[in-house]
């Protein structure tokens with residue numbers, strides 16, 4: 001069931017992290033829906049911010065190069081908004097293994113700054129937060145539904161869970177309405193392609209396009225519910241447009257599950273280049289690896305009416321075609 005999206009037409013929207021992977025795809029869709037869109041991004045090193053991501057909509061969005069932690073700027077930016085999508089975050093899982101402070105500072109304090117700004121200056125705004133499935137940690141039972149225990153294994157995942165809880169506290173204590181989402185592994189156009197510290201499916205795509213070896217850890221049997229970015233954007237928007245979803249948390253994942261080995265084989269098949277090699281886990285990767293994971297998406301289907309619609313083969317074909325066309329914008333830093 002597709003939800004009515006007309007309420008975004010003419011609405012004033014802020015997307016934090018709007019020059020990044022998911023944020024820029026979301027921004028493009030919001031512009032198509034007729035929203036008045038402002039993107040906030042601090043273009044943090046090593047993350048997915050890329051000016052080219054907004055090339056098709058550059059003259060139809062406002063871009064504010066600020067940091068989510070700047071209280072005065074946030075106080076100003078949230079004032080007149082109808083919707084805020086909070087996607088700015090430190091998401092470098094490898095960095096968070098060695099330095100906990102950016103996660104704590106950006107994901108927890110940054111979220112608190114945003115929520116305080118809303119509470120003070122625009123308590124009627126509606127917010128959506130994109131957290132991670134990593135908040136669950138190792139799955140107790142598959143597929144993982146929203147009632148399962150939360151056992152984040154790393155600082156990044158803990159900071160995402162804490163941010164999610166902050167949203168709930170502001171929703172329930174101060175009436176600042178929000179929806180929090182737990183996204184699975186997302187792949188697709190406009191992700192950073194400079195390193196493999198996060199976004200493994202996209203990194204495999206780069207290796208295949210470069211006709212390189214794709215190193216798959218272990219025997220490649222660990223399973224995930226990889227989700228295409230356009231489906232992810234659709235989930236975010238359908239939630240935001242669903243009044244009864246506010247105050248709740250939803251998994252955003254896929255009921256098609258693939259192992260890392262299957263993902264790599266599909267990328268090689270669709271691209272026609274690259275090859276696979278199975279390699280041992282590094283100690284850091286082994287420590288952070290939660291094992292098999294797939295999301296139970298019954299709840300978002302029941303309450304919001306969203307289900308994914310893109311097959312892995314189609315999503316990969318579109319992703320590979322995009323990067324082949326725009327390779328120079330993603331293969332090296334500007």
Ligand SMILES: NC(=O)c1ccc[n+]([C@@H]2O[C@H](COP(=O)([O-])OP(=O)(O)OC[C@H]3O[C@@H](n4cnc5c(N)ncnc54)[C@H](O)[C@@H]3O)[C@@H](O)[C@H]2O)c1
Pocket residue numbers: 016017018019020021022023040041042043044045047048049050066067068069086087088089090091106110130131132133182183184185186187191192199
């Ligand atoms: N991509 C995934 O598979 C995935 C999965 C689960 C959750 N998420 C979450 O979704 C959100 C968006 O992820 P993405 O994949 O688009 O990442 P991304 O790195 O492409 O985008 C994040 C953007 O946030 C910006 N940013 C970081 N810190 C900032 C700050 N202090 N102030 C302002 N801007 C800041 C970065 O410059 C970047 O452009 C993140 O919070 C991430 O943790 C992503």
